[in-house]
Amino acid sequence: MNPVAVTSGGTVRGILEDGLAVFRGIPYAAPPVGDLRWRRAQPHPGWTGVRDGAQYGPSAHQPYLPGGSPIMGEHGAPPFAEDCLTVNVWTPGLDGAKRPVLVWIHGGGFTSGSGNIPYYAGDTFARNGNLVVVTINYRLNAFGFLHGMVPGHSNVWLSDQAAALTWIHENAAAFGGDPDAITLMGQSGGGFSIGALAQHPTAAPLFHRAIVQSAPLGLDLPTSEEATERTDTMAHLLGHADRRGLAGESATRLVEGTIAMLRRSAAFGAWNLAFTPVLDDLMPAHPRDALADPRLDLLIGWTEDEGTFPFAADPQYDTATADDVTAFFRERHENPGHVYQRYADRLGDDPRAVLSAECSDYLFKTPAREVLTRRSGNGTTYAYEFALDAAAFSGALGATHCLELPFTFANPEKWAAAPFLAGLDPELVRSLGTRMHHSWISFVHREKPWPAADGSTVMIFDTDTALREAGDLSR
Template sequence: MTQDAPRSTASTPTSPGEPVVDTDDRAARREFDTPSGRVVGRVDGAVVRVLGVPYAEAERFEPPRPVAPWSSPLLAFDRAPASPQVASPGLDALIEGAAAGMVDDEHCQRLSITLPADLLADERVPVMVWIHGGSYVSGAGDLRVYDPRALVAEQRVIVVTVTYRLGMLGFFGVGDEVPANLGLLDQLAAVRWVHDTIEAFGGDSSRITLFGQSAGGDAIAHLMISEGARGLFARAIVQSAPLGIVRGRSRMVKAMTEAVGTPRKDAPLDELLAGQSVAERAAKRFGLRGGMAFGLQYGRAPLPAESAAADAWREVAPEIDLLIGATADETAVFAEFSPLLQRLFGLPVVGRAIRRLMIDATTKAVYHRAGRAFAERHRAAGGRVSTFEFTWEPEGTAFGAAHITELPLLLGGREAWAHTRLIGTTDWDDVDRRGRKVRQVWADFARTGTVAADATAGLADTLVVRRP
């Protein structure tokens, strides 16, 4: 069964990837024949943008299902809509304008593909699939700060950015009526779509690397052991995943569900989002875990029981190359938005020492120790693994080498990042100089599954990589 594409084109069909000039739009286009139907993207300088392609569809509180093939060409010119979400004042203050121009839609299961504009017809390049972070409650794959243009143009890779359901719509879960892990199932559906389809865009389906930061890194770690994921990707880059707080969450989840009850499938969206705030308040008494109230639930599809997770990671270790790490001062950025902590840190004489101790302790508890243990288990089980730490401290900020600090070195570019608090007064040319080298390390890992001994030459004050 086929369906009409959301938009159609009047251009004359040509061979996949060949430029097309439309009678109504003189901008160069590219057409790609996929198992789902013909897709039309735009040439944007050195790259081709294929935006907002549906990889699945789902009604509220239902698992994703494959999209029926479309019969007319799909004009993939618009960014994927974000999942509806509660505004994040802290994030908005840190990364001003990150969500500018974004719209939201519950039917957000879409991905965007950016590829080099000069790929040859028979060329196949590595594929990097970006899973965004945001504590499972905020963000979107097509935010300006995640623009992969530089990574694609410099490193000759294809980057796919994925948008998925968040918060109450994707990561709540109350019995069978509101299944848990719907956002993770969306991600799994997206990775499956990429594996089955990316050859049509010049991608090498045997060299698919998932990379993601924060909750996105955590999701990738769990996609490694998700039912139905084996063989879909060969490599994983796990950035700043809060692995120290993802286990032992059952009591907190119970408190959240008791506070909210079972959301109605036909409830107004505003009512659902209000319930999210109720759930987050119920989670606050659970310490560091409550800092990321929404998340994955073990023992619910597609994840194994919590007691079986370690063995599942050992089983897949030989099949997946891993690059995992964090920033040096992860939690400094969160402390910035706590009035209580800011008063404490501002105490005369002892305030600075208290700040250092708290940031060190919480960074190690949430990120560093669990990340190292994850890497060690992967290596002991026969997997190939490298670890990293970002040490770069942008000038003119109070954050140091904090959570999110590495993202301007990978994605986004000058327009997205140059005027944010995260960058401070750092000259963008300096950011780009560091970024070019970091992007090469990430892309080389996607190509080879390892990091060369001299890969971080000149990055001593930015990135430290430890090879096997």
């Protein structure tokens, strides 16, 4: 008999899969369509009867190219719809066991991704960790990040995530979970989101543990005025005088506008983002500041070579020169020539390698280490670096952005088409994945994933694992 759960919105019937009860496509907020487009998430009206939870709901609208990224592969596939605010749940049992709850927030440059992607299925964590696992969908790109469309309704993507977390807290017990033992886990934009939720007025009290993987905590956030100007720019690209012209645009055209913004922002040296979050009443501080709060138990880390992701396979950097890279460094360093030389002394005079390494440090590693420093001696803190080099692209990727994901989820078979895993020893992938996966599970269960817990040491995940002093990793 298929499992049935009674939620705050109504009754939902799931399916049994390999010993787990699985519920897909459960709405947590009202469909953000019509008058609710570009408004913060509103309560779902609920439903009568028994809702079928066997199939995923649509993913958020996003640019789509079959095959996806040349490095990571596909990261979100049709069907897409504006009515996308749903969660998916994996649980070992609908009972009163009060299992810890693990909530996954996907990344994707605030533009792509989905909680429905097979990569991110919650079955491994639910089965191996005796956890209730929830993945969420939230509005992306022009649908979630345009600023100034409706007064008082900024950061609607964050309102979605907060509404999902509220739903999870209210309904965890119905799926055999403990609403007072929620851990958030997110990577890249999803990790950044955790820092936003940690200061959200209603979401912050609902979780006390977080796993933050490769969050771009070095992002410079726009002012409200700058974000509004960006919205007007997209309107201009779609032929409108200003943002008011976007109100009646179709979803297809808004995706086209997102693509146009991506092309417009594809400057030399930049990690290409069409839109970014903005400081407001929901997110009054930069997420890195919220993650420094010792009241939040934190497992935080990065990959050794985050910055190869946008540059290693892009042919425009084949002919990049030291002058090109130094000119780019002028945008964020007082002495760009000195910065270039400092990296070149270690890496050789390879402009692409220098650009990639500086990107790794500027966006990811340096701000994460600053969080560790600010938390030093306060709170429970674990830090890691994923350092296993990819074999693909003749080794040019190193331990690139996103490469740790098949290991933390311990499901490499679901990543079989991902280019960056090609050529790695399957036994190494399995064994390292097992170590990382069970370390994450230990943290969720309030156990030690590894011996140290003060942020002064960093666990290195490579062909072997080893603890090192954080200062030994400084560049």
